[in-house]
Amino acid sequence: MSDTVLEQQQGKVVQQAEAGIATRLATHMARFPMPRDLTFLWTVGAMLIAVLALMVASGLSLALSYTPNATLAFSSVEALERRAPSGWLLRSLHMTGASFFMLALYCHLLRGLIYRSYAPPRRGVWGVGVAVLVMVMVTAFAGYVLPWGQMSYWGADVAGKAVGAVPLVGPTLEAMFLGGDAPGTPTLHRMFVLHFTMAFTLVAAVVLHVAVLHGRGSSSPSGLSGQNPKRLLSFHPYFTVKDVLGVVLMALAFTLVMCFWPGLVSEAENYRPANPLHTPADIEPAWYFLPFYGMLQVVPSKFGGLVVSAGAVLVLFLVPRLDPKSHAATSPWWVSRFVAGAALSVLVLSFILVGLAGRHHVAGVWLTVGRLATLGFFAYFFGFLPWHARQARPEAQL
Amino acid sequence: MIRRVKADLLTCLQGFRQTVFRSVGCGILACVPVQGMAHSLTPEKAPVQHWSFNGPLGHYDLAAVQRGYAVFAGVCAACHSLGAVHFSDLAAAGLSSEQVMALAATWKVPTGPGEPGQSTQRKGQPEDAFPAPYASPDAARAANNGAVPPDLSRVAIVYPGGPDRILALLTGYGAADPQDKPGIHANGFYNPYAIGHRTAMPPPLRDNAVVYADGTAATAAQEARDVTTFLAWVSSPHADSKRRLGVGVALYLCFLAILLVILKRRIWSHVAK
Numbered sequence: 001m002s003d004t005v006l007e008q009q010q011g012k013v014v015q016q017a018e019a020g021i022a023t024r025l026a027t028h029m030a031r032f033p034m035p036r037d038l039t040f041l042w043t044v045g046a047m048l049i050a051v052l053a054l055m056v057a058s059g060l061s062l063a064l065s066y067t068p069n070a071t072l073a074f075s076s077v078e079a080l081e082r083r084a085p086s087g088w089l090l091r092s093l094h095m096t097g098a099s100f101f102m103l104a105l106y107c108h109l110l111r112g113l114i115y116r117s118y119a120p121p122r123r124g125v126w127g128v129g130v131a132v133l134v135m136v137m138v139t140a141f142a143g144y145v146l147p148w149g150q151m152s153y154w155g156a157d158v159a160g161k162a163v164g165a166v167p168l169v170g171p172t173l174e175a176m177f178l179g180g181d182a183p184g185t186p187t188l189h190r191m192f193v194l195h196f197t198m199a200f201t202l203v204a205a206v207v208l209h210v211a212v213l214h215g216r217g218s219s220s221p222s223g224l225s226g227q228n229p230k231r232l233l234s235f236h237p238y239f240t241v242k243d244v245l246g247v248v249l250m251a252l253a254f255t256l257v258m259c260f261w262p263g264l265v266s267e268a269e270n271y272r273p274a275n276p277l278h279t280p281a282d283i284e285p286a287w288y289f290l291p292f293y294g295m296l297q298v299v300p301s302k303f304g305g306l307v308v309s310a311g312a313v314l315v316l317f318l319v320p321r322l323d324p325k326s327h328a329a330t331s332p333w334w335v336s337r338f339v340a341g342a343a344l345s346v347l348v349l350s351f352i353l354v355g356l357a358g359r360h361h362v363a364g365v366w367l368t369v370g371r372l373a374t375l376g377f378f379a380y381f382f383g384f385l386p387w388h389a390r391q392a393r394p395e396a397q398l
Numbered sequence: 399m400i401r402r403v404k405a406d407l408l409t410c411l412q413g414f415r416q417t418v419f420r421s422v423g424c425g426i427l428a429c430v431p432v433q434g435m436a437h438s439l440t441p442e443k444a445p446v447q448h449w450s451f452n453g454p455l456g457h458y459d460l461a462a463v464q465r466g467y468a469v470f471a472g473v474c475a476a477c478h479s480l481g482a483v484h485f486s487d488l489a490a491a492g493l494s495s496e497q498v499m500a501l502a503a504t505w506k507v508p509t510g511p512g513e514p515g516q517s518t519q520r521k522g523q524p525e526d527a528f529p530a531p532y533a534s535p536d537a538a539r540a541a542n543n544g545a546v547p548p549d550l551s552r553v554a555i556v557y558p559g560g561p562d563r564i565l566a567l568l569t570g571y572g573a574a575d576p577q578d579k580p581g582i583h584a585n586g587f588y589n590p591y592a593i594g595h596r597t598a599m600p601p602p603l604r605d606n607a608v609v610y611a612d613g614t615a616a617t618a619a620q621e622a623r624d625v626t627t628f629l630a631w632v633s634s635p636h637a638d639s640k641r642r643l644g645v646g647v648a649l650y651l652c653f654l655a656i657l658l659v660i661l662k663r664r665i666w667s668h669v670a671k
Contacts, residue, residue, distance in 0.1 A: 036669060075482065078551070083484065088639070089636075089643070237665050238666065241658065241662045245659065245662055248654050248655045248658055252655060255651060256648060258640070259454075259640045259643060259645075259647070259648070260641060260644055261454060262637075268555050268556055269556065271555045272552070272556050
């Protein structure tokens with residue numbers, strides 16, 4: 001008798017402790033101090049969390065009717081889209097979500113580069129963020145293979161051959177990735193499991209990203225002066241309302257694309273079932289991979305292309321090392337205002353141009369454009385950033 | 399007799415000469431990029447049509463979709479499959495469940511392999527998929543002079559040029575083939591909207607090929623428009639629901655965004671910059 005009373009009391013204590021953690025977390029989130037001069041570029045993070053939640057929810061529902069088998073995958077997606085209750089809605093949410101997630105991620109990343117969000121003390125936030133980017137790309141690629149249309153199949157084929165170009169271990173890696181000589185049912189099983197598990201790994205990585213951010217505090221457009229404790233505002237209500245407004249505006253754009261211009265985020269050729277005997281005239285990845293696809297092609301060597309293409313993402317890990325000075329260090333005004341602006345414009349323009357080159361099969365004039373744009377892209381990281389770091393005035397350095 | 403042999407020989411020689419000239423010509427043309435030759439065989443640009451389903455706020459003309467179904471069932475289905483579509487899907491085109499039942503019953507679907515050499519068929523049920531006209535791609539190839547008629551489930555999306563080009567192709571027969579020279583018999587039919595200006599599909603439509611239930615005159619032009627509308631609908635049957643949803647959601651979000659702008663301005667009103 002007394003045992004049960006004791007157990008009940010213990011249960012109450014545990015409950016209180018749990019409530020305490022939840023309450024403490026909520027209080028921490030609500031009172032988290034944020035710089036007041038954050039622009040709307042800082043709400044993109046909230047948009048990303050909203051789209052990620054949408055992707056996980058719609059993806060789980062889609063997984064209920066999907067069959068990862070080379071003979072059944074395409075028809076299972078057709079049946080889902082044509083006949084499952086609201087199947088068409090779930091699939092268009094997921095397809096539009098993929099494009100919006102990548103677009104928002106590129107914006108988020110660009111904002112980080114513009115305002116040097118990678119500077120100490122936020123190098124950890126940047127590192128986790130780039131890891132999230134890499135994971136999102138893997139997840140997006142795996143997801144694109146699943147409907148098993150022509151582009152899914154030939155995309156997997158191109159990716160398999162690219163992996164196979166790695167010296168020594170390439171053929172083994174390719175066989176591990178494809179599960180055979182050519183894409184087929186084993187590939188679909190791998191991609192399905194990868195896509196499904198990566199989704200939850202991503203959620204965990206995003207929680208880590210936010211947790212590290214909360215440990216270090218938010219960056220601000222005005223650098224250190226914006227992070228002055230006297231100029232901070234609590235997250236709630238100032239930034240909750242701002243973030244919700246940002247998410248609603250994004251949802252509006254999302255709705256317009258999904259319902260009225262669905263052609264922007266879908267690839268017509270992928271509505272043809274995968275056919276190993278018929279190579280499409282234009283093998284082209286989803287738009288968000290085009291710059292990397294372009295870089296893969298501008299280098300004459302297969303392995304060289306792979307190194308450049310993968311390097312374009314992995315170089316982001318090095319950014320805090322290439323430009324290590326803190327926000328306290330000041331640069332001459334003409335450097336921070338004009339040179340940095342010009343360098344960023346070259347970076348963005350190069351990224352777009354090499355993507356266009358990738359779309360035009362990197363032939364003729366596009367080969368030259370693609371090569372120049374690839375140089376322009378890497379020049380930012382290996383040319384501008386180290387130079388920019390050296391411009392810091394030593395007396396101002398912390 | 400001798401005269402006929404002579405004539406035959408002459409035709410043969412002529413043909414041979416033309417072939418030689420053409421191959422030599424092609425060789426030269428391949429070395430020197432001349433626009434003319436390549437351009438003449440690229441499919442012509444299909445005239446832009448005003449479809450009711452065009453644009454972000456378009457909608458399908460369901461009467462045309464239903465008439466187009468009649469054309470598909472009466473003409474296209476002899477060679478083309480519609481494998482991803484079930485009879486019950488047509489309920490979304492405005493048919494009642496009784497109409498869908500009756501429609502499905504007009505089709506014969508295979509019940510699977512029976513005795514060796516025999517295949518049995520039964521009447522279609524609403525949950526059946528549209529049956530394929532040929533048992534295998536090889537059977538289709540054998541019956542169509544080496545070409546496999548493509549599946550039409552998503553044709554308006556995957557066919558470059560979309561509905562405009564489908565309509566143009568269906569009505570683009572009849573002109574004299576400028577490359578048709580005596581002694582050379584290319585496969586297929588001349589059609590300026592086909593790849594290489596040749597298609598294996600014989601001219602499919604003629605006046606009164608079907609009888610429309612709603613009394614519309616079944617001219618070949620009308621049939622082409624209706625069946626194109628049907629194929630566009632079948633390729634994205636939920637486009638209308640999507641647009642309707644989009645209008646509602648977009649209006650709701652606009653309203654919400656206005657409220658949030660007001661709220662944000664009020665909350666931030668006492669914050670000094």
